Amino acid sequence: MVSLEDVGRSQQGMQDQEFVVLLMSSNRFEIEAGGVAYSQGINKSVVECGIQMASDHGAVCTELAALATLKGWRIPDDLQDNEQRILDELTTLNREMFDREFAKQMILWYEATIALLEQASGLNGAEDEELRLWVEKKLSVMKYGTVYQPLLAAYSLQ
Secondary structure, three states: OOOHHHOOOOOOOOOHHHHHHHHHHHHHHHHHHHHHHHHHOOOHHHHHHHHHHHHHHHHHHHHHHHHHHHHOOOOOOOOOHHHHHHHHHHHHOOHHHHHHHHHHHHHHHHHHHHHHHHHHHOOOOOOOHHHHHHHHHHHHHHHHOOOOHHHHHHOOOO
16 A cells, blocks of 8 residues: 655656545545644644644545545545554653654655645646646645644754
8 A cells, every 4th residue: 555655756657546545545634633733732833733734634635525526536434554653653642742743743744745746746647637736736735835834933843
């Protein structure tokens, strides 16, 4: 099974169905992680980021599901194994340790999602023109979005 962590490792083109599975799962992961941040976070920037993540990625899931249904692509019900593992690890942390680990994981996830979107919009990316245009729009929003900026400012993650 391909995961978001595998993005960029292959020079082969990405199938539209494969991309939909990866991105839908990734967005669901961010919705769930946002909920965990809301319930476990102490730092205001972590809690606010969690709320914004759940809202933003919920809207993306709705849009992507509508497009996938229109095109006949399968929509996954479950998270990828690595996503579930990260969520499980986050939920076991005490509140004092949670904020820093959440920030670290979400910034890494953000970077991987940008890479996935760039791959899907690239030369060997999505074949479906409507999907490619949707990806380009989302990539533009994510690259210049500010939802993760408070985490970068609150935590020097080096």
